[in-house]
Amino acid sequence: MRVATQRWLEQDWGSGWHPFTDQALWEGEEWPVIVRGEGAYLEDSEGRRYLDANSSIWTNIHGHGHPKLVEAIREQAGELCHSSYLGLGNARANELGARLCEVSGLERCFFSDNGSTAIEAALRMELQWRAMRGEARRRVFLAFENGYHGDTLGAASLSGVGRFFEAVAGMGPEVRTLSGLEELAGVDGGEVAAVVIEPLVQGVNEMRVWPEGMLRDLREWCDGAGVHLILDEVMTGFGRTGELFACQVEGVVPDFLCLAKGLTGGCLPLAATLTTGEIYEAFKGPGRTFYYGHSYTGNALGCAVALASLELCLEEGFLSGVRAKGEVMGEFLGRFEGLRGVRAVRRVGMIAGIELAGDGSGRVGRDVCGQLREVGVLTRPILDTVVWMPPPGASEGDLREMGEKIGSILEGVMKPAGVDAKL
Numbered sequence: 001m002r003v004a005t006q007r008w009l010e011q012d013w014g015s016g017w018h019p020f021t022d023q024a025l026w027e028g029e030e031w032p033v034i035v036r037g038e039g040a041y042l043e044d045s046e047g048r049r050y051l052d053a054n055s056s057i058w059t060n061i062h063g064h065g066h067p068k069l070v071e072a073i074r075e076q077a078g079e080l081c082h083s084s085y086l087g088l089g090n091a092r093a094n095e096l097g098a099r100l101c102e103v104s105g106l107e108r109c110f111f112s113d114n115g116s117t118a119i120e121a122a123l124r125m126e127l128q129w130r131a132m133r134g135e136a137r138r139r140v141f142l143a144f145e146n147g148y149h150g151d152t153l154g155a156a157s158l159s160g161v162g163r164f165f166e167a168v169a170g171m172g173p174e175v176r177t178l179s180g181l182e183e184l185a186g187v188d189g190g191e192v193a194a195v196v197i198e199p200l201v202q203g204v205n206e207m208r209v210w211p212e213g214m215l216r217d218l219r220e221w222c223d224g225a226g227v228h229l230i231l232d233e234v235m236t237g238f239g240r241t242g243e244l245f246a247c248q249v250e251g252v253v254p255d256f257l258c259l260a261k262g263l264t265g266g267c268l269p270l271a272a273t274l275t276t277g278e279i280y281e282a283f284k285g286p287g288r289t290f291y292y293g294h295s296y297t298g299n300a301l302g303c304a305v306a307l308a309s310l311e312l313c314l315e316e317g318f319l320s321g322v323r324a325k326g327e328v329m330g331e332f333l334g335r336f337e338g339l340r341g342v343r344a345v346r347r348v349g350m351i352a353g354i355e356l357a358g359d360g361s362g363r364v365g366r367d368v369c370g371q372l373r374e375v376g377v378l379t380r381p382i383l384d385t386v387v388w389m390p391p392p393g394a395s396e397g398d399l400r401e402m403g404e405k406i407g408s409i410l411e412g413v414m415k416p417a418g419v420d421a422k423l
């Protein structure tokens with residue numbers, strides 16, 4: 001091991017604290033220390049190269065080190081890295097806000113820093129909007145079983161996955177959890193402020209896909225009940241589904257659209273909560289100010305790279321390319337589906353999950369991802385589901401290499417001794 005690698009590992013074991021991680025298992029383990037990225041590849045401090053099969057926790061869109069994105073950051077850094085968006089504007093944030101409104105069909109853009117705060121801002125806007133209209137009864141948020149919307153108190157309260165909200169249960173806004181649209185029949189719409197959903201596919205719920213038309217039906221119910229629709233496109237935004245936003249697959253325009261992760265192409269932390277003119281207008285005047293915001297709101301570097309990334313997403317051939325590459329992933333998933341030990345495969349665009357037969361502890365998922373790392377493919381499981389969500393900008397060749405490597409590990413791991421894997 002190189003001296004530098006040893007030093008970085010010791011610093012990490014001695015001082016680091018990683019998110020969602022059992023540090024008892026982390027300390028002393030030789031995890032890769034990533035030092036470089038290029039296209040679909042990441043490279044560690046030992047010179048080993050890995051295909052980034054989960055887009056660096058679902059953030060990367062055009063590949064690492066994309067020259068246009070690097071240039072946008074470099075150029076902006078030469079002009080201005082950050083100035084306050086409180087009491088001032090800045091050129092890039094102003095441009096990006098206008099551009100995001102254009103492409104989403106919404107009318108106002110509020111910036112923050114990450115997916116959780118994009119959701120938190122929507123919740124706070126919604127609650128204040130209802131209060132300002134004197135709709136005191138409408139305080140309830142509807143959310144979905146096994147949904148995930150982030151870790152701030154409000155966002156975590158919406159979570160339908162126990163391990164993410166147990167520690168703060170009951171401390172946030174009032175939330176009612178539904179398993180599907182059929183349960184709307186039993187809901188008193190007059191109590192509901194808004195419904196929050198991850199459109200088309202629930203990421204943390206092992207990439208479970210909603211039935212076709214569900215989002216359209218939900219929009220219709222919201223319209224009928226005077227309830228707002230908050231879409232969490234933190235994971236699905238910026239082309240992964242084959243449209244710029246997942247809601248566009250079903251022709252739905254929400255009342256709030258929450259964006260983060262891929263907004264900057266996966267380069268810098270930045271988020272946006274977009275909303276309608278009707279909601280925005282209510283916040284004008286004395287006593288109506290939206291008292292919410294963060295020091296790095298509208299960060300110029302983040303906005304500059306987000307503008308450049310968005311232009312790449314809108315280039316001809318980008319979205320059709322995602323759809324075509326999704327089909328290539330589909331071919332591999334079709335093969336995996338037949339393997340012993342693969343319980344199910346799921347895919348929307350270039351978002352896929354391979355659910356393995358496990359005991360629910362996540363041991364099989366961890367084991368398979370560990371073996372994938374050994375053959376140069378980086379991803380993380382969700383329980384026993386292996387996430388395959390490469391950067392939409394990855395080449396077909398990169399995808400095929402990932403597919404072959406994932407296949408080889410699944411065939412090896414899943415084949416019980418003496419039994420041929422059925423392909």
Ligand code: PMP
Nearest residue numbers: 114115116148149150203234235
């Ligand atoms: N919403 C969804 C759908 C997500 O997948 C995530 C993160 N995995 C979040 C919100 C929270 O985003 P962040 O981690 O940037 O706070």
